[in-house]
Amino acid sequence: MLATRFFKQGSDFLGVKYPILCGAMTWVSEPTLVSAVSNAGGFGVLAGGNTPVDILEKQIQQTRTLTSKNFAVNLVTVAPNYRPQIEMLKRTPLPYVVFAGGLPKQDEIKAMKDQGAKVLCFAPTLGFAERLVKWGADALVIEGREAGGHVGPVSTIVLVQQILFNMPNVPVFVAGGLAT
Numbered sequence: 001m002l003a004t005r006f007f008k009q010g011s012d013f014l015g016v017k018y019p020i021l022c023g024a025m026t027w028v029s030e031p032t033l034v035s036a037v038s039n040a041g042g043f044g045v046l047a048g049g050n051t052p053v054d055i056l057e058k059q060i061q062q063t064r065t066l067t068s069k070n071f072a073v074n075l076v077t078v079a080p081n082y083r084p085q086i087e088m089l090k091r092t093p094l095p096y097v098v099f100a101g102g103l104p105k106q107d108e109i110k111a112m113k114d115q116g117a118k119v120l121c122f123a124p125t126l127g128f129a130e131r132l133v134k135w136g137a138d139a140l141v142i143e144g145r146e147a148g149g150h151v152g153p154v155s156t157i158v159l160v161q162q163i164l165f166n167m168p169n170v171p172v173f174v175a176g177g178l179a180t
Helices: 002-014 031-039 053-066 082-091 106-114 126-134 156-166
Strands: 044-049 071-076 096-100 118-122 139-143 172-175
Touching: 031 044, 031 053, 031 071, 044 053, 053 071, 053 082, 071 082, 082 106, 096 106, 106 118, 126 139, 126 156, 139 156, 156 172
Parallel strands: 044 071, 071 096, 096 118, 118 139, 139 172
Antiparallel strands: none
């Protein structure tokens, strides 16, 4: 079954039971929530946003004390503290880094990979998805315009059809704008 294959690919990539990412919500996705999601078998993502570097570093350490499971930090490429956060992650590496809010530069992806991180990038279109993978992204997150946060110009359902089935060599996570 196709869904089972996609879930296994996501679980294996993240090293979790459930390939469900906790959204990196500013002021909400802090160490307590992130560790709870990771401890429950999902994948917690700490919101970097425009958090001052010293506070983000403390939040990473606090999250590490609350869980031994995998989690990531989300870096927002348009935030004023973005570059200092990258420098901090060179000193305090994590196994996963998520780039959102715009496209990271190729050397920024490489810098995180050089620290041993697996890199996830938000891809607003198929063309950007292909470029990000070429630059070294290990996985993609697609989020349509109907989602909250930093989103692209295309709806989620269109992105799923454009990207999910055209990027077979990397895990693709679908976010935002989904409901029953």
